[in-house]
Amino acid sequence: MPLVAEGVEAEAGGKVILKGVTLELREGEVLAVMGPNGSGKTTLANVIAGSPSVSLKKGRILIDGEDVTELPPEERVLRGLMLLFQSPPEIKGVKLSTLMIASFNKRRGLSSDLLKVTDPSIFSKMRSSLSVVGLSDEYLYREVNVGFSGGEKKRSELAQAMMLDPKYVIMDEPDSGLDIDGLRVVGEIISRMKREGKSVLLITHYTRLFSTVKPDRISVLMRGRIVAQGGMEIAEEIDRSGYSKLAERLGVELNND
Numbered sequence: 001m002p003l004v005a006e007g008v009e010a011e012a013g014g015k016v017i018l019k020g021v022t023l024e025l026r027e028g029e030v031l032a033v034m035g036p037n038g039s040g041k042t043t044l045a046n047v048i049a050g051s052p053s054v055s056l057k058k059g060r061i062l063i064d065g066e067d068v069t070e071l072p073p074e075e076r077v078l079r080g081l082m083l084l085f086q087s088p089p090e091i092k093g094v095k096l097s098t099l100m101i102a103s104f105n106k107r108r109g110l111s112s113d114l115l116k117v118t119d120p121s122i123f124s125k126m127r128s129s130l131s132v133v134g135l136s137d138e139y140l141y142r143e144v145n146v147g148f149s150g151g152e153k154k155r156s157e158l159a160q161a162m163m164l165d166p167k168y169v170i171m172d173e174p175d176s177g178l179d180i181d182g183l184r185v186v187g188e189i190i191s192r193m194k195r196e197g198k199s200v201l202l203i204t205h206y207t208r209l210f211s212t213v214k215p216d217r218i219s220v221l222m223r224g225r226i227v228a229q230g231g232m233e234i235a236e237e238i239d240r241s242g243y244s245k246l247a248e249r250l251g252v253e254l255n256n257d
């Protein structure tokens with residue numbers, strides 16, 4: 001069963017940003033959504049996750065066939081959805097270990113005392129999640145993302161994602177602010193998620209992650225509309241000639257109005 005955005009029209013800050021987007025993330029695939037800055041990629045991620053910063057005017061969001069359009073973000077998370085932010089927030093006063101234990105418990109259906117250690121394997125799970133993303137155990141006892149570099153924030157979010165064990169992962173420009181090694185780690189984690197049967201919506205402006213993880217399909221967003229869909233040949237065209245040439249070939253406007 002897929003994750004579906006169907007005919008989505010959405011506004012943020014009183015401005016129409018998405019103008020009828022339909023997208024299907026199938027089970028076990030990596031779907032890349034590419035587009036120039038300001039095309040609506042982050043807005044699309046937010047609307048799927050149910051963020052209050054975006055208001056959905058038309059269309060529906062379906063998770064495994066269930067209409068979740070009216071459900072708050074946390075209910076969508078319980079149905080297996082996770083959004084990794086473009087700029088992960090700092091959470092002062094909350095240790096990474098605390099957040100990880102709480103999310104692990106919540107995902108498993110616990111509703112009270114989220115900090116109870118219900119399963120002793122949780123500690124080894126936390127350590128292995130951190131080690132996969134290349135962070136030491138010390139990060140468990142630091143406040144979430146406080147004072148982390150851009151790359152460390154991305155890594156800590158990926159470690160959190162592994163604790164939540166989501167079925168559908170939306171990554172909003174996970175390559176932004178990463179050095180070469182960070183890029184490789186992110187690419188490897190996406191490949192690993194795919195091997196585990198998870199579906200990844202990979203939002204990116206650049207094609208550089210694709211050398212480590214090849215998307216199964218690519219959709220291109222421009223000015224709030226999907227203007228092209230296909231395979232790696234689209235990435236190659238974007239790499240070779242850029243978004244403005246692609247827009248020209250497709251006969252669509254690239255500049256904002």
Ligand SMILES: Nc1ncnc2c1ncn2[C@@H]1O[C@H](COP(=O)(O)OP(=O)(O)O)[C@@H](O)[C@H]1O
Nearest residue numbers: 012013015017036037038039040041042043044
């Ligand atoms: N809260 C907001 N208020 C006003 N304009 C917004 C808001 N959020 C996004 N926008 C505008 O909507 C457009 C798309 O933004 P965004 O979804 O962040 O694009 P992308 O992630 O593709 O760069 C941009 O022009 C941006 O300035």
Ligand SMILES: [Mg+2]
Nearest residue numbers: 041042086173
């Ligand atoms: Mg964005």
